[in-house]
Amino acid sequence: MKGRAGSKKEVAVGAGVTVEVQNLCRVFNDEGRGEIRAVDGVSFTCERGEIFGLLGANGAGKTSTLRILSTILQPTSGTARVMGYDVHSEPAKVRASLGFYTASTALYPRLTARETLVFFARINGVPERDVKGRVEELIESFGIGGYAEARVEKLSQGMKQKVSIARTLAHDPPVLILDEPSVGLDVLNAIEMQKVIGQLRDAGKTVVFSTHIMSEAEKLCDRIAIIHKGRILACDTLEGLRQSTGHRYLEDIFVSLVEQAYGRI
Numbered sequence: 001m002k003g004r005a006g007s008k009k010e011v012a013v014g015a016g017v018t019v020e021v022q023n024l025c026r027v028f029n030d031e032g033r034g035e036i037r038a039v040d041g042v043s044f045t046c047e048r049g050e051i052f053g054l055l056g057a058n059g060a061g062k063t064s065t066l067r068i069l070s071t072i073l074q075p076t077s078g079t080a081r082v083m084g085y086d087v088h089s090e091p092a093k094v095r096a097s098l099g100f101y102t103a104s105t106a107l108y109p110r111l112t113a114r115e116t117l118v119f120f121a122r123i124n125g126v127p128e129r130d131v132k133g134r135v136e137e138l139i140e141s142f143g144i145g146g147y148a149e150a151r152v153e154k155l156s157q158g159m160k161q162k163v164s165i166a167r168t169l170a171h172d173p174p175v176l177i178l179d180e181p182s183v184g185l186d187v188l189n190a191i192e193m194q195k196v197i198g199q200l201r202d203a204g205k206t207v208v209f210s211t212h213i214m215s216e217a218e219k220l221c222d223r224i225a226i227i228h229k230g231r232i233l234a235c236d237t238l239e240g241l242r243q244s245t246g247h248r249y250l251e252d253i254f255v256s257l258v259e260q261a262y263g264r265i
């Protein structure tokens with residue numbers, strides 16, 4: 001995975017649909033707030049070698065959508081498939097096909113970075129004879145070598161986040177789902193994280209990630225879905241969004257789409 005990071009499209013898009021979401025809904029019945037349509041008719045598809053960004057403000061429905069894709073949350077209606085497997089009827093196959101990262105992904109503080117990767121490779125079913133090689137590969141590609149023998153509790157936030165993402169890849173899944181991967185990182189570590197995401201795409205993975213950071217979506221995504229109040233307002237390349245809205249900057253594009261759908265904000 002080492003090499004160029006920021007540049008786009010080394011792996012040809014079109015090589016296959018990996019994620020399909022159709023008319024997905026998730027309703028919560030909250031005691032205090034009543035019915036909340038967290039995800040309200042969301043549809044999109046992603047392909048191999050693509051970075052697909054869900055961009056939205058707080059409460060837009062990003063995490064709920066990604067949690068459904070990861071089989072952690074059941075949809076109220078609609079369908080979601082990962083590598084052709086249905087999240088509702090084939091959850092184990094879906095889980096084997098993806099890695100899910102969220103900032104709350106826990107690491108065991110007393111394990112070293114290497115031990116963490118070995119542990120997650122084993123529990124994710126990597127055959128014992130392949131574990132050592134796979135862990136070496138992850139250490140090399142994520143640049144973890146300098147602190148592989150250090151306990152996780154001693155690592156900086158940026159280092160921990162890298163180990164967390166590396167551990168979601170232990171079983172080498174084709175699809176990576178990253179919920180706000182650069183939250184809590186300083187600018188240098190956020191750039192480092194963006195490089196890692198670019199490298200994953202270059203290695204042929206599908207990366208579906210959520211963010212509320214416009215510049216991050218602008219820089220990284222092959223396609224961006226703008227989500228608000230559980231609905232996708234637009235889904236296109238940055239250039240496509242520019243052309244359809246007549247705005248250059250993503251922030252202006254976002255505001256114009258929300259205002260078009262819901263009135264002045």
Ligand SMILES: Nc1ncnc2c1ncn2[C@@H]1O[C@H](COP(=O)(O)OP(=O)(O)OP(=O)(O)O)[C@@H](O)[C@H]1O
Nearest residue numbers: 028030036038056057058059060061062063064065
């Ligand atoms: N378990 C739950 N019970 C009730 N409401 C929920 C639950 N989970 C999410 N919600 C609500 O659903 C809506 C969408 O939340 P979600 O976390 O998916 O949005 P988000 O775009 O990820 O936001 P953030 O960036 O703030 O995490 C919000 O109004 C949220 O309060």
